[in-house]
Each structure stands twice: as structure tokens, then as C-alpha cells.
Amino acid sequence: MNLKEIQELIKLMNENKLGEIEIEKNGSKIRLKKENNRINQVIRDAALSYQSPQTSNQPIQEAAEQEPLKKFIEVKAPMVGTFYIASAPDAEPFIEIGQEVKPDDTLCIIEAMKLMNEIKCEAKGKVMEILVENGHPVEYGQTIILLEPIK
Numbered sequence: 001m002n003l004k005e006i007q008e009l010i011k012l013m014n015e016n017k018l019g020e021i022e023i024e025k026n027g028s029k030i031r032l033k034k035e036n037n038r039i040n041q042v043i044r045d046a047a048l049s050y051q052s053p054q055t056s057n058q059p060i061q062e063a064a065e066q067e068p069l070k071k072f073i074e075v076k077a078p079m080v081g082t083f084y085i086a087s088a089p090d091a092e093p094f095i096e097i098g099q100e101v102k103p104d105d106t107l108c109i110i111e112a113m114k115l116m117n118e119i120k121c122e123a124k125g126k127v128m129e130i131l132v133e134n135g136h137p138v139e140y141g142q143t144i145i146l147l148e149p150i151k
Contacts (some may be wrong), residue, residue: 075145081112
């Protein structure tokens with residue numbers, strides 16, 4: 001199965017409010033399972049409220065009041081998988097905080113079913129936060145990177 005087919009399955013799950021789906025096609029088998037959406041939403045909202053290292057010791061609500069989230073572009077995971085910031089453990093990271101990126105720049109890799117999927121930038125911006133640690137799992141739709149738009 002390719003990335004587009006997996007994304008279509010995820011869309012199908014969301015549209016039909018399915019918690020789990022398993023498909024077998026041409027000898028390939030994929031099983032997608034959603035965790036409790038309410039818990040994921042709480043975790044996602046807490047991560048989005050975190051703006052910068054300067055606010056890390058302040059309560060989340062106070063940090064959110066200081067800098068509205070609307071000014072950031074949220075890069076979301078297009079699939080469930082494992083987040084990698086570099087192409088190999090000893091390779092340079094694709095992005096760093098403060099780096100300017102443009103459309104089609106590779107931001108990270110998400111490994112799904114042994115396939116390495118490059119996540120490309122869709123807008124010009126400056127990397128403000130990387131919300132996922134290297135090698136950690138991500139959920140579909142989870143915000144993984146915050147960009148500040150550049151005109």
C-alpha cells in the first residue's frame with residue numbers, strides 16, 4: 001500500500017467514526033487503530049499551548065495567553081508512525097529551531113509499516129518548535145512542528 005491509500009483509509013475511518021480498520025490487499029496487510037480521541041485531543045492541546053523554551057516553566061494557559069497560536073503554521077502528521085528528524089541516526093537533522101524552510105523542503109520522516117515517508121514543508125516559515133522527540137510515535141493529525149509564517 002502506498003501513502004495515498006493509507007491516507008484514504010484514515011479519512012474513511014474518520015468519516016465513519018471507526019476506531020479500527022484492517023485491510024488486506026495484494027498480499028499486504030494494514031491495520032489502523034485509533035486511541036481514545038479525547039485523550040489525544042488533551043495531549044495535542046497541551047503541546048500546542050507550549051510556545052518556546054522561555055515559557056516552559058510557566059503554566060500552559062499563561063503561555064497561551066502571551067502568544068496566540070493563530071500566528072503559527074501547524075505541521076501535522078499525515079499518518080500514524082515513528083517520527084525521525086534525520087535520515088539516519090548519525091545524519092544531520094533535516095531542520096533545527098530557528099531555521100527558515102520553504103515549500104518542498106523535507107522537515108522529517110515518518111516511518112509507517114517499514115516505509116520511510118518524507119514529510120515536506122507546504123509553506124515558507126521559520127521553525128519555532130519541534131513537538132515530537134526523535135524516534136517517538138506520532139498519531140494521524142498530531143501537530144509535530146510549529147512554523148512561524150514568513151512573507
